[in-house]
Amino acid sequence: MIKRIGHAFSMVLTAFSFIVCTSIHAEELGYPEKEExxxxxxxxxxxxxxxxxxxxxxxxxxxxxxxxxAQANWKVLLDGVIDGRLDGAHMLAGQPIAATIGYGTKANIITPFSMDLNGNGITVSNEIWEQMKVNIPKQADGRPVHPIKADALKPIVEKFQDEGKPFNMGMVFPVSTHNYELRYWLAAGGIHPGFYAPHKGDTSGQIDAQALLSVTPPPQMPATLEAGTIYGYCVGEPWNQQAVFKGIGVPVVTDYEIWKDNPEKVFGITQEFSEKYPNTTIRLTRALIRAAEWLDANENGNRPEAVKILSDSRYVGADYEVIANSMTGTFEYEKGDKRAVPDFNVFFRYNATYPYYSDAIWYLTQMRRWGQISDDKPDSWYKDVAFKVYRPDIYQKAAQSLIDEKIMDASAFPDFTNEDGFRSPQTHFIDGIVYDGTKPNDYLKKFEIGLKAGEKI
Known part of the structure; x- marks a missing residue:
């Protein structure tokens, strides 16, 4: 637990400073209804x-x-927000969406703030990597050509099947980006990651699977890989780089290579909280926007300081060097194969913090593709859910107040007068398929592996 503690005088002084600094704009913004x-x-x-x-x-x-x-796992975190023990949280983007549609725990969770782009990787054990390498083209310097596709893994998975052995892989949560990215990568290489059938009570996600995916909490990924329980995993940092430093595994692909500049985590609060404490909601969003901007400022010049903060045991608690490997614009694949990936972690640029409806719809398409949504839905349903969960209206109020107070410049944000909440069709996927968030059902038709219109497990 991390908490500000100070004596009475400092609290009074801080409160006075707040009044002085914000009094000019207090009428427009309103004071926070809930301060603690x-x-x-x-x-x-x-x-x-x-x-x-x-x-x-x-x-x-x-x-x-x-x-x-810090929370023990994603379910404990979500339950804490729902029951009010937590006022808000760093969430998997799929959590507010799944809660809203009633997949798992039913609750009205919204997000006014997208926390970042990219940041994940897929790691395999040393044993699997040695088998994959023979299937991967080499550069002139002998290093593997990237991005590495799951085509290189397919013969190994098929060999496991022929021998009657399960090929187990880890991901962090059933509605996590990691689950959908791992499934996307596997399917693009012709490996079936399995279906869900919640209408039949089957939430394993392993129906018809060639690779068996199951949940492992992020900090436990390296140890689980080392124990041989899983042969690979998809997780956020620093747990891919930790496998490299420990010498137990090799990251083979980043999510930046699977889907360039993909949305990652969100900040989640209940709809009730946003309605009961509207000024507080705007103000916490302002603070998060400023923090994200600081993280990307000066061409990532603040990242070393950020890494030092995150390495503290109160936050991430991994070694400085492990966190710095990705946070400062590089990524290490096989030991010694460190490459420049300046956008591995993006917190503000490219409108990273804006909660786009099309981002929410992409998650919904993957829920439908793999059976977490059992039945066909019209395009209008996807949009209605996105409008309930993603709240650019709150974000815009927070951003506009920062602009009006000259704390930030309008050029740092989308053009709010013309923004409709949908990104332009996105083309940078590892399989070359184009995603248009305004046409979710047309998008779903493009995949060879996955549920088709009218299909149900």
Whole structure:
């Protein structure tokens, strides 16, 4: 648990500073209805905006006194937000969406803030990597050509099948980006990752699977791989780089290579919280926006300081060098094969913090593709769900107030007068398929592996 503690005088002084700094704009913004807040997070580098908003005093600038608590796993974190133990949290983007449609726990969770782009990788054990390498073309310097596709893994998975052995892989949660990215990568290489059938009570996601995916909490991924329980996993940092440093596995592909500049985590709160405490909601969003901007400022010049903060045991708790490997613009694949990946972690540029409806719809298409949504839905249904969960209206109020106060420049944000919440069709997927968020059913028709219109497990 991380909490600001100070004596009475410092609290009074801070409160006075808040009044002086915000009095000009208090009428427009409104004072926070709830000042003492508790936020949850999982020990991953992409929780950074929360840590930075706390450490740099951005929450306190908004009159918010925040306690930050690491959570044991994603379910505990979600339950904490739903039952009010937590006021908000660093969440998997799929969690507010799944809760809203009633997959798993039913609750009205919204997000006014997208926390980052990219940041994940897929790692395999040394044994599997040695078998994969013979299937991968080499550069002139002898290093593997990237991106590495799952085509190189397919013969190995088929060999396991022929021998009657399960090919087990780990991901962090059934509605995580990691689950969908791992499935996307496998399917693009002709490996079936399995279907869900919640209408039959089957939430294993392993029906018809060639690779068997199951849940492993992020910090436990390297140890589970080392134990031989799984042969590979998809997780956020620093747990891919940790496998390299420990010498137990090799990251073969990043999510940047699977889907360039893909949305990752979100900040989730209940709809009830946003309605009961609207000013507080705007102010916490302002603080997070400022933190994200700080993380990407000066061409990532603040990242070394951010890495030092995150390496503290109160936050991520991994070694500085492990976190720095990806946070400072590089990524190490096979030991010694370190390559420049300046956008491995993006927190603000490319409108990373804006909650696009089309991002929410992509997650819904993958839920339908793999059977978590059992039946066909019209395009209008996908859009209606996205409009309930992703709240660019809240984000815009927060951003516009920062612009009006000259804390940030309008050029740092989307053009709000013309923004409709849908990204232009996205083309940078590993399989070359184009995603248009305005046409989810047309998108689903393009995949060879996955449920088709009218199909149900």
């Amino acid at each position: 807040l508790t936020f949850g997070f999982i020990k991953l580098t992409d929780m950074a905006p929360i840590a930075i908003a706390y450490e740099k005093g951005f929450f306190e600038d908004e009159g918010l006194y925040v306690t930050i608590e």
